[in-house]
Amino acid sequence: MRTASGATLDFGRLALLLLLMGASWYFWYSPVLLPVKVLVVMMHETGHALATLLVGGSVDRVHLQLNEGGSCFSRLPPGVFNRIAVSSAGYLGSAVAGAGLMLATFRFRLGRAVMGAASVWLAVMGFFYAGDPFTLAFCLGMALAMGLGARFLPTGLVDAINLFLAAFTALYVVFDLRDxxxxxxxxxxxxxxxxxxETWVPSIIWAALWTLLSLALLGVSAWWALHAKPSSGVKMPPMARARRV
Incomplete structure (x- = not known):
């Protein structure tokens, strides 16, 4: 399949993404994946925190739990729009994170930069907003692990970890919306x-809206990420060498 820009579907990328999502689904209840699930919960709570700051509010603390629960306590300026923006930013923030991971790893090949940025993000959330010892320890421990990984792991392994996180985050967003x-x-x-x-709009309407927006965002980013860039520029034919007499 070809896009308007001439990019074609990379079946290798598609197969790898499906394989990683399938493996995540198969081992979903394995305790090995629990830290990754808590990591995605932090993406959700970070969405609330960022939206709070963007509307001029302040974030008091963020809590994570081993049972995949989480909360973000913040102070908001008055206004219905502010409450809608902050409440919507959790599920949509997780979808944005999943979409960004897919694009950064598949499309733009920003392996070490992605892992390094994740390390900085977790360190900031831990130092400034962690509301309990577990949240602080988790954020700083994961920040250290990702920072060391970005610095010392081989490029192939960095890319593999990022691809797994991209696939897992997308799958988790879908499951989170469902559950x-x-x-x-x-x-x-x-x-x-x-x-x-707050708004008198039924919760089922908000659920439908967030689900549609999240799935659309993940779908569009996956479509773009899984299409290989066309070769740029005009290739000149090789010049024939002059024969010596």
């Missing part, structure tokens, strides 16, 4: 319920 927003018991205590009480 949190389309389970009525859980949705009653989710960000959608908070917005329903």
């Amino acid at each position: 949190d927003l389309w389970n009525s018991a859980v949705r009653a205590q989710s960000d959608a319920a908070i917005l329903a009480s």
Whole structure:
């Protein structure tokens, strides 16, 4: 398949992404993947924190839990728009992170830069916003691991880790939307319920909106990331060598 710019679908990338997502799904309940799940929860809470800062509020603290729970306590300026932006930024923030990982690793080949940026992000969240010892230890431990990985791991292994994180994050976003927003018991205590009480728009409407936006964002980024760039420039034919007499 070819895009308007001439890029073609890279079946190797597609197969690798599907393989990594399949492996993540198969080992979903393995305790080995628990740190990665908590990492994606931090992406969710970081979305809330960033939106809070963007609307002029302040973040008090962020909490992570081993059961994949999380919370972000912040102070917001008054206004319905501010509450909508901050409440929506959790699930959409996770989708943005997954989309960014796919593009950075598949499309732009920014392996070490991605891992280094993740190290800085986790260190900032730990030092400035961690609200309990577990959150602080998790953020700083993961920041150290990613920082050392970006500095010392072979390029191939860095790329493999980033590709796995991209696939896992995309899969986790889909599962998170399914379990949190389309389970009525859980949705009653989710960000959608908070917005329903603030705006009088039913939580099921917010669930549908966030799901559609998240899946669209992941779909578009995957489409772009899985298409190889066309070769640029005009290639000149090789010049024939003059024969010696």
